[in-house]
Amino acid sequence: xxxxxxxxxxxxxxxxxxxxxxxAAVISTGAGLxxxxxxxxxxxxxxxxxxxxxxxxxxxxxxMFCYTMLAVASASFLIWKHxxxxxxxxxxxPIGAAFTAMALVTGALWGQPMWxxxxxxxxxxxxxxxxxxLYLGYMALVNAFDEPERxxxxxxxxxxxxxxxxxxxxxxxxWWNTLHQPASLTRLDAPAIDPAMLTPLLxxxxxxxxxxxxxxxxxxxxxxxxxxxxxLHMMEPGD
Amino acid sequence: xxxxxxxxxxxxxxxxxQGSDAAVALMFYVVVVALFPLGVGPEPGxxxxxxxxxxxxxxLLAAMLSLDRLFQSDYEDGSLDLLVMAPWxxxxxxLAKCLAHWLVTGLPIMLISPLLGLLLHMDTGAxxxLLAAMxxxxPILSLxxxxxxxxxxxARRAGVLVSLLVLPLTVPVLIFGVAAVEAAxxxxxxxxxxxxxxxxLLAALPLCPWAAAAxxxxxxx
Numbered sequence: 001x002x003x004x005x006x007x008x009x010x011x012x013x014x015x016x017x018x019x020x021x022x023x024a025a026v027i028s029t030g031a032g033l034x035x036x037x038x039x040x041x042x043x044x045x046x047x048x049x050x051x052x053x054x055x056x057x058x059x060x061x062x063x064m065f066c067y068t069m070l071a072v073a074s075a076s077f078l079i080w081k082h083x084x085x086x087x088x089x090x091x092x093x094p095i096g097a098a099f100t101a102m103a104l105v106t107g108a109l110w111g112q113p114m115w116x117x118x119x120x121x122x123x124x125x126x127x128x129x130x131x132x133x134l135y136l137g138y139m140a141l142v143n144a145f146d147e148p149e150r151x152x153x154x155x156x157x158x159x160x161x162x163x164x165x166x167x168x169x170x171x172x173x174x175w176w177n178t179l180h181q182p183a184s185l186t187r188l189d190a191p192a193i194d195p196a197m198l199t200p201l202l203x204x205x206x207x208x209x210x211x212x213x214x215x216x217x218x219x220x221x222x223x224x225x226x227x228x229x230x231x232l233h234m235m236e237p238g239d
Numbered sequence: 240x241x242x243x244x245x246x247x248x249x250x251x252x253x254x255x256x257q258g259s260d261a262a263v264a265l266m267f268y269v270v271v272v273a274l275f276p277l278g279v280g281p282e283p284g285x286x287x288x289x290x291x292x293x294x295x296x297x298x299l300l301a302a303m304l305s306l307d308r309l310f311q312s313d314y315e316d317g318s319l320d321l322l323v324m325a326p327w328x329x330x331x332x333x334l335a336k337c338l339a340h341w342l343v344t345g346l347p348i349m350l351i352s353p354l355l356g357l358l359l360h361m362d363t364g365a366x367x368x369l370l371a372a373m374x375x376x377x378p379i380l381s382l383x384x385x386x387x388x389x390x391x392x393x394a395r396r397a398g399v400l401v402s403l404l405v406l407p408l409t410v411p412v413l414i415f416g417v418a419a420v421e422a423a424x425x426x427x428x429x430x431x432x433x434x435x436x437x438x439x440l441l442a443a444l445p446l447c448p449w450a451a452a453a454x455x456x457x458x459x460x
Contacts, residue, residue: 078453126410133407140403144394153457154390158404161386161450 005083007224014217022214029207036200043197049113050197056106058205059099060128062212064166066096067131070138071163074156084220086152087227089159090142091219095212097135104128115179123172124180127165134162148230242327243335250339260308261343268301268348272355283360290359291420294369295376295413297355298348302380303402305344309336309388311397314458319392323459333389333448333455337381345377361424368423368433372416375436379412382440382447389454411439 036054043050070092077085107125108118119125142155173182193201254261275293279285313319322332352373353366361369387405391397419432 130407130410133403137404137407140400141390141394144391144396144400146395150393150457154394154454157386157450157454157457158390161408 007084007087010084011221011224014220018214018217021210021217025207025210025214028203028210032200032203032207035203040196040200046114049110052106052110053197054200054204056103056110057201058208059106060103061205062208063096063100063103063128063131064169065209066092066099066212067134067159067162067166070096070159071166074159077152078156078160086156087220087223088216089156090152091216091223093135093139093142095215095219097132097139099208099212100128100132100135104132120179122179123176124169127169127172131162131165131169134158134165138162148227242325243331246322246332246335247339247342250336251342254308254339254343260305261347264301264305264344265347265351267304268297268351269355271300272297272358276359287360287362287424290356290361291365291369291417291424293359294352294355294361295416295420298352298373298377299380299406299409299413301348302344302377302384303405305340306384306388306401306405307398308343309340309385310392310455311388314392319455320459323455329452329455330448333385333451334444337378337385337448340385341378341381345381349373349377361420364426365420365424368419368429371433372419372429372436375433375440376412376416379436379440379443380409382443383408383412385451386447386454389451389458392455392458412436415439 032054036051040051042048070089073085073089073092076082077089104125111120112118138155138158141158142151145151145154173180272293275289276286279289310319313322323329325332349370352369353361356366356369384401384405387401387408390404391401394400415432415435419429419436422432423429
């Protein structure tokens with residue numbers, strides 16, 4: 001971990017890896033879309049709308065993954081003062097918010113034909129909506145200070161406070177008996193989903209994950225450049 | 240322990256001598272709740288149905304309004320630096336502050352809520368549940384609010400920002416608080432919801448002062 005703590009070294013390695021990850025993301029998402037939209041069968045109950053799941057489920061997973069990453073990065077920033085951790089956290093937040101918004105919107109699009117309503121105040125939906133507000137609150141707090149350093153530290157504490165919501169989202173479908181269906185993949189026995197549908201789902205999940213790393217590296221590069229510009233401005237004499 | 244009592248005494252003295260601050264939050268609470276009959280119409284059936292939620296949302300908003308009293312003035316006049324440097328745990332200081340804040344705003348909100356329930360034709364069976372839920376819920380609002388209030392010290396537009404940060408985190412309090420009142424109103428046992436509120440309070444008691452103290456340390460560093 002500490003070997004990567006040098007921003008210049010990290011960016012050098014990330015720059016080299018970026019095109020490969022980007023190509024892999026395009027291939028994986030492309031294959032996932034082809035499998036999901038053309039190869040996989042329509043559901044016997046849901047019909048063609050089941051294909052929304054190939055976008056909805058990976059975005060919801062990514063929404064949770066991004067927040068977990070945000071919290072882990074915030075913790076390592078607060079505890080070890082890791083110089084890249086706050087950059088990673090700030091870079092991940094808007095991506096996570098976008099994935100959360102996408103999960104909510106695709107869920108609404110699926111819910112209209114299936115449940116007959118765009119939105120229900122079910123435990124899973126409500127806790128994901130709160131996750132979205134947590135992302136927005138984090139971004140607002142980080143940018144609310146004149147000193148960026150203060151914003152980074154305050155945001156890190158808020159990110160750790162918000163972690164209580166992540167297990168609530170995960171287990172909301174088990175704790176409350178509500179409309180949103182329980183987990184189909186992470187069960188002790190075999191996944192309750194046909195391989196023909198599982199393949200596109202996992203391909204899309206991999207593609208989303210790789211896409212996240214592509215955008216994360218680009219955003220971290222931007223934030224590091226902005227930080228250097230600020231430092232150069234401060235060094236300028238007579239300013 | 241001596242410091243704990245001293246902080247509470249100081250906060251209560253300040254609140255008493257300034258006087259108006261606590262009263263403003265309470266008046267805000269009454270006005271917000273009084274707006275609902277004007278907004279949704281005065282039919283007793285509708286008001287009775289929504290009374291639990293309205294009373295709780297009003298309490299939530301009033302608690303948000305009073306949060307800047309917690310640390311803001313101490314931050315501005317520098318006494319917060321002295322409190323952080325004091326030779327006893329900062330977490331205890333935060334806990335004392337939360338307790339004083341609850342005594343000044345949470346307790347009056349709790350005591351006046353049955354009266355507002357009466358204005359909204361709340362079912363008479365629900366008053367005890369409302370009081371019990373408020374007694375468990377309003378301290379949680381002070382504790383979670385302390386984290387938000389400590390985080391936004393020195394931020395731009397801190398007053399709006401603190402509501403944005405704290406309100407999503409108070410959703411469980413709202414859900415179980417309203418559930419307890421509504422269960423009692425239709426003749427069911429409110430106890431499960433009250434037990435969940437109690438669990439939330441017990442979780443918030445050690446965790447929130449800890450997080451708020453971390454935020455205060457970085458704000459004064």
